[in-house]
Amino acid sequence: MRSIPHLNELSLKYKTKGLVIMGISDETMGKVKPFVTKKGSAMSYPVAIDTSEKATTKNWREAAKQDGIPCAFVVRDSKIVWIGNPLDPKFDEVVVGTLTGRYNPDLNKRAEPLLRAAKDAVRIKNFKDAWKHYDDVIALDPKVFGAVSVLKYKTMLLDAKDPTGANAWGLQVCSASSADAVTLAELATLIVTDSAIAQPDYTLAETAATAALKAAPSPASKALLAEVNFKAGDAEKAAALQFEAWMAADPSEKAAFKSVLDQYKKSSAAKAKL
Structure with missing residues (x-):
């Protein structure tokens, strides 16, 4: 019950991005239909009723050894990518990452020590090492770690105070990620909305936004x-x-x-x- 408002919010927010949320109830039609009708727009996603044999419950929740309710399965391309409570703070991250093609637990584990090293290098202003660590992460998968490409731009601009280098890197991102609308949009959005950027590079922002529009x-x-x-x-x-x-x-x-x-x-x- 407590998960319904949050699931409804996610459904409304991301349905145009391809998110489909479906609730599965093991209650009877006589109980479910009035409940959903009463909820109205507060429960805008579809709700299905399990079979009398509880096939969905057995083949999904019980097969996954999930005893708790609510239980969510995040599925992409016919594969289960995550199982857990939809009230888990990680759930939103998984949903958004799955929609954008960025959710990859195995690669994220490999990237963690490199990102920590990059953060430490930035802290002591050892930017040469920081750029190397960022590049090593991006090389794992440029799309999965598109946000790291944008982070590198921001770090070059604000921490290293190198607008020329940041511009060159930004243009490189626009070229290398020409088919990655998510990364391109993030770069453009950062430039025009981050209040810490005193002199936004609107030309670069337009290049990135135009490329994002072309890509998707x-x-x-x-x-x-x-x-x-x-x-x-x-x-x-x-x-x-x-x-x-x-x-x-x-x-x-x-x-x-x-x-x-x-x-x-x-x-x-x-x-x-x-």
Whole structure:
């Protein structure tokens, strides 16, 4: 029962990203249907009822030796990648990582000591070693560790205070990760939203956002490109891009897209009067 609000939140947040949540109940139809109906929009994901022989319970939960309820199975490409309580803090990380293709427990274990070494190297300003450790992690799998590529950019810019090197690395990421929309979007988002970056490299951000849109066209990626243009001072172009994103957005997301569009239009109109 306590997991329902959280599962519903995840379902609404990530359904346009491909997440499908399905509840399985071992109760009767007479109990389940009124319960789900009463919940309404607070339980927007589908709920199935186990067979009278409890086949699903036996083949999944009992086969996995899971005695506790609730119990969640995260499945991708017909393979179970994680089993546990949906209230476990790790559950969200697994869900998001699975959606983006970044969840890989084996590689994460191999990367842990390298990331610790990189963190220690940054702390003592031994950036040469830090870059090597980051690169070793990225080499394990550039997509799984796309966030490390973005972290390296941020570290070069803010800790090493090397904007030239950071720009060169950012362009390298845009090229090497041209098919990885998640990493490209993270790089662009970091540049335009991190308040610690005093002089954002909007040109690099636009390069990354444009590449993300090309790699995975979606309302979200178009909205990101709109945001980059808005932050760079081109409210008119931002409004045009955001309009396209709003028109293509899922009905459940249209209000949020429209709110941003109105902001861009207002700013564009104000600049036109100057």
